[in-house]
Amino acid sequence: MHNKKYRIGIIGATGFTGSELARLLCQHPEITIKHITSETHKGKLFSDLHPQFLGILDQQLESADVIENSEVDVLFLALPHGISMDFVKKWEHKNCKIIDLSGDFRLSSPEVYKSWYQKDHVFTKGFENAVYGQPELFSDQIKNSTLVANPGCYPTASILSLAPLFQSGLIVEDSVIIDAKSGLTGAGVKASDTTHFSNVNENFKAYGLGVHRHTVEIEEQFSILGKQNIQVQFTPHLLPVDRGILVTAYAKTNQKLDQESITKIYQDFYKEKPFVRLRKMAPGIKDVRGSHYCDIFPFWDERTQRVIVVSAIDNLLKGAASQAVHNMNLMLGFEEKTGLQQIPLRP
Numbered sequence: 576m577h578n579k580k581y582r583i584g585i586i587g588a589t590g591f592t593g594s595e596l597a598r599l600l601c602q603h604p605e606i607t608i609k610h611i612t613s614e615t616h617k618g619k620l621f622s623d624l625h626p627q628f629l630g631i632l633d634q635q636l637e638s639a640d641v642i643e644n645s646e647v648d649v650l651f652l653a654l655p656h657g658i659s660m661d662f663v664k665k666w667e668h669k670n671c672k673i674i675d676l677s678g679d680f681r682l683s684s685p686e687v688y689k690s691w692y693q694k695d696h697v698f699t700k701g702f703e704n705a706v707y708g709q710p711e712l713f714s715d716q717i718k719n720s721t722l723v724a725n726p727g728c729y730p731t732a733s734i735l736s737l738a739p740l741f742q743s744g745l746i747v748e749d750s751v752i753i754d755a756k757s758g759l760t761g762a763g764v765k766a767s768d769t770t771h772f773s774n775v776n777e778n779f780k781a782y783g784l785g786v787h788r789h790t791v792e793i794e795e796q797f798s799i800l801g802k803q804n805i806q807v808q809f810t811p812h813l814l815p816v817d818r819g820i821l822v823t824a825y826a827k828t829n830q831k832l833d834q835e836s837i838t839k840i841y842q843d844f845y846k847e848k849p850f851v852r853l854r855k856m857a858p859g860i861k862d863v864r865g866s867h868y869c870d871i872f873p874f875w876d877e878r879t880q881r882v883i884v885v886s887a888i889d890n891l892l893k894g895a896a897s898q899a900v901h902n903m904n905l906m907l908g909f910e911e912k913t914g915l916q917q918i919p920l921r922p
């Protein structure tokens with residue numbers, strides 16, 4: 576393992592996405608994990624915190640400060656938004672590629688960031704070279720980038736659900752409604768009232784109505800694809816399951832379509848995208864659980880003359896960690912599927 580070529584650091588390895596990154600990267604043939612960090616648990620072994628790694632990754636957790644003078648080829652930031660930007664700033668002059676899993680560099684400007692995250696950005700220069708890391712849309716830019724802003728989980732499922740229709744110019748601009756549901760790991764490893772067992776178990780509720788920060792992330796990407804300013808109605812919901820996101824997206828089109836034509840548009844758009852699978856019926860979250868796949872079913876409703884697209888991802892993988900590894904593969908010039916061919920875990 577130690578003669579592998581590329582050295583990796585994971586900052587924030589104790590969180591949900593950080594430990595998923597470690598799981599994927601342990602099995603990646605081209606890299607070696609040089610550093611994994613934690614502030615709260617520094618000094619402990621990773622496998623003491625996460626027993627599933629016993630005998631596989633018994634590496635010591637270090638403080639992020641300690642590794643500042645070390646050399647790595649790729650640094651993954653699996654940190655809360657508002658904190659990642661400090662690290663990007665600190666590592667600016669290092670000769671290493673950064674993949675940030677937070678929302679700190681996903682938006683178009685520090686001003687947009689401030690209005691949706693209610694926080695001043697401390698590293699506005701980062702917006703000049705950050706690339707939005709959606710491999711199905713921006714693989715050429717990702718290949719040449721040094722700072723990738725890994726997309727959010729809801730945005731990944733939402734953007735992939737309607738991208739082919741926006742790109743084809745077929746969507747009526749103010750008609751999009753995105754109804755999204757996420758498993759609990761989307762809320763991070765720290766327990767809260769929202770994630771308390773009795774508040775979640777056998778419950779199901781909407782949150783963030785009209786104000787969720789992923790709304791603007793989705794709108795900005797649709798605006799790029801559709802070449803006009805797009806607004807969407809986006810409502811997230813909390814599902815009482817560990818992992819998974821299901822998006823149901825509704826839109827009006829400016830031309831009459833039918834099932835055959837809509838299927839063809841999606842087949843053409845995703846024909847060389849190995850991790851988007853087009854389905855013949857609506858997918859469920861278990862169909863993609865534990866994998867890097869995004870399953871999509873585009874449906875034309877002849878009666879209402881509306882398109883309904885259902886997409887499913889694993890929020891911790893295609894919505895975060897495996898998407899970050901996909902971006903790393905592109906940035907380092909590996910075959911894009913390397914280390915990412917896990918078969919979904921059912922039942």
Ligand SMILES: NC(=O)C1=CN([C@@H]2O[C@H](COP(=O)(O)OP(=O)(O)OC[C@H]3O[C@@H](n4cnc5c(N)ncnc54)[C@H](OP(=O)(O)O)[C@@H]3O)[C@@H](O)[C@H]2O)C=CC1
Binds near residue numbers: 613615652653655763
């Ligand atoms: N969960 C999900 O489904 C998704 C998450 N994301 C994004 O990915 C990022 C990580 O998410 P997730 O893994 O869920 O988050 P978690 O809350 O599970 O983990 C975050 C980790 O960051 C570390 N951390 C917190 N504060 C600091 C700090 N001040 N300095 C250094 N380290 C710190 C903590 O480790 P320690 O206390 O050990 O130092 C913690 O384990 C977030 O920005 C999130 O929004 C994106 C898409 C999906």
Ligand SMILES: CC(=O)N[C@@H](CCC(=O)OP(=O)(O)O)C(=O)O
Binds near residue numbers: 678758759761813
């Ligand atoms: C279920 C749940 O709480 N999900 C999180 C989003 C997941 C996430 O971490 O997204 P970012 O990377 O953009 O922060 C939320 O709604 O805030």
